[in-house]
Amino acid sequence: MAILKHINSKNANYGDAEKYLLFEHDEFTMKPTLDADGHLIPRADYRISSLNCEGEDFAIACMRANLRYGKNQKREDVKSHHYIISFAPRDGPENGLTVDRAQELGEQFCKEHFPGHQALVCTHPDGHNGSGNIHVHIVINSLRIAEVPLLPHMDRPADRRAGCKHRCTDACMNYLKAEVMEMCHREGLYQKDLLNGSKERVNEREYWAQKKGQLALDSENAARAATGQPVKQTKFETDKAKLRRTIREALSHAASFDEFSSLLLREGVNVKESRGRLSYLTPDRTKPITARKLGDDFERASVFAVLEQNAARAAEQPAPIAEYPDTIKERIQREKSPKIAPNNDGVQRMVDIAAKKAEGKGRGYEKWATMHNLKQMSATLAAYQNYGFASPDELDAALAAAHEEMQTSLAGLKELESTLAGKKELQRSLLSYIGTKPARDGLKAQKSDKARRAYREQHESDFIIAEAATRYFKEHGISKLPKRKELQEEIQRLTAEKNAGYNDYRAKRERFRELQTVKSNIDQILHREPSRQRKHEQER
Known part of the structure; x- marks a missing residue:
């Protein structure tokens, strides 16, 4: 971004x-x-x-x-x-x-x-x-x-x-x-x-402090490794980064603000609420750090929202059953749980090996393509099952519906863009007209026709701008000029709607593309030949 x-x-x-x-x-x-x-x-x-x-x-x-x-x-x-x-x-x-x-x-x-x-x-x-x-x-x-x-x-x-x-x-x-x-x-x-805003607000000074600290830490670790000494830590944290980590840890266990305050106090951090804002005082400072400097996640509204969620989750949990003894519990917790790597790779299109060989691809490419197709066949079948399709016809229907949703979202986005462009054009004309007000008021103050003509010649550029803005208002049927502040707020609202619409369109477009890839792979697995109309729709 x-x-x-x-x-x-x-x-x-x-x-x-x-x-x-x-x-x-x-x-x-x-x-x-x-x-x-x-x-x-x-x-x-x-x-x-x-x-x-x-x-x-x-x-x-x-x-x-x-x-x-x-x-x-x-x-x-x-x-x-x-x-x-x-x-x-x-x-x-x-x-x-x-x-x-x-x-x-x-x-x-x-x-x-x-x-x-x-x-x-x-x-x-x-x-x-x-x-x-x-x-x-x-x-x-x-x-x-x-x-x-x-x-x-x-x-x-x-x-x-x-x-x-x-x-x-x-x-x-x-x-x-x-x-x-x-x-x-x-x-x-x-x-x-x-x-x-952002969840974690890192300013220029903190960014460079982290970079310089990481460089110094890497040099120290290299020197310790050269002499056979153990390395203490590999990632450098600034004071604000440590404070953020401490606050997040306290938030994950607290269900009320008092509990949140006491957990932070155990770590030496004093949290204070004043005028609807939070600030955090660490032991090494005399002046507290405001939540605004840490990020949106540490503001009062975000903190209280998390505390309410924790309280609701705690109320829904049943009464705890007798725990293991401490020794058994510690031994269980020490056991290393298997880690499952997240699958971030989406389904990719399978390769037409016969067509590629006809183009002159060699044995090495054929071997790679065979392994690639096997992996994508497995991923495609998994996606097919996750979507819950019972037959290829259901996949075709879902693909058509996804394409329709994507086009509808795009049409709404285009309409918002057109409305926003019109409002911005109106804003430009309005601001130009407002900017010529001193010249127009000065013309009214002239007493004679000769003085008015001389004044118009002197401020000719201002009157050309004012007349152009007036023509725009008449062409668009605007008899009463909107207030400048209200128009700016409307533009900001439309911009926010457009951003949300753009994100919605991207999500629907990604879903359509994934279904498109799944269908292409299913057709290749089943040796189906897509119809011309369907093929044209997929290529769009």
Whole structure:
């Protein structure tokens, strides 16, 4: 799934940002990596472009604009903003995302959401931790060099004026996250809900503390192994990670908040509820950690929901029978229970060995295909039985029903997309019309026709925008303009519905594809030849 990160910088040297994008850097110290001769090492693969720089170097263009408007001259000023859109590693092999396409999406995203800013857009094909995720860097000068249209997250006139600075507020980040989700859904990429938090919230500082701690632990374990000493632990945990594990363990045994508090207190953690929020104080700290910094699973609502479930489950259990003595119980618990590896691999299509041999495949491929077909035959029969089909005709009926459900879900999703697109177009026209209000009010204040004509010529662009918005309202029969806040809330509601609909469509599409694979394998096992109509329906 794609995620969005933001970093602001007070570094007055804009060239450092470009240097980071073009040359390799150490992931821990963030210093450039040098070769044996002390030269910078260029990155193996990247795409980079600049926007609104008028043919100049990004750093020179930014400094020239800062001098022209007299901004970003103090040490404490935020000079630039760095946004990173990281796509899921699976988007490349499964959804066809390429570095060039990601670069196009990044440039389009920058033009739409950071208009009027000098910017660098650079795409790297791999993450710093070797995860294989394509990601796009967008670095913008905090100063705006041109007046821009009013965007939904802007709440001050200065947010759209030339010579003013970009503000990354909570409303701005939520708007940008929603646009990233919309972009991924539009492009058919993997995406999760970025607006409703996460079960475990790991910030930048904790992430790097875990990385550095793991590296130090690995080095220590390697040194201990070299001297024959036993290794204490292999996975490094931050203080917050330990606290999360402690809280989860207490939650799994508690049925009330008092019991939950006492279990945590045994581990030295003091939990406090204030104003409907929870905070946790560990022995090594003087200031408690709020649940919001740990994740949604540790908030008051989630904690009390788990406690209620535990209480209900405990009420349903019958009275316990006499236990084994402690010695027998301990011996039983020490016995190693067999582990069953989960089967994460779905049913795959069987290979037509005869057709492949006709294409020129050799003996090695035939041997592999025979083993593959045996495994998939077993998996297919297991899936066939799990679905409860009594005959191939029932499988055909289930496949047709799954196809119909998938198409119905897709039709509903398309309808939601159309409605959402209409609401966003209305929002753009409304914001454009609201942005021209000072010019329209100024026209009313003119006393003579000559003054009004001169005023219109002076503010011609504003009146062109206002007339275009007015035409849009008339064409769509809008006599009363909606309130800006209500329209934004409706767009957010439709976006949430669309995300849920998209997930529903994906689930139904996966079920249809699985049934499709099962049917294809069953036909091959029974040597059935699918009809043309059925074959065409499967290929869709």
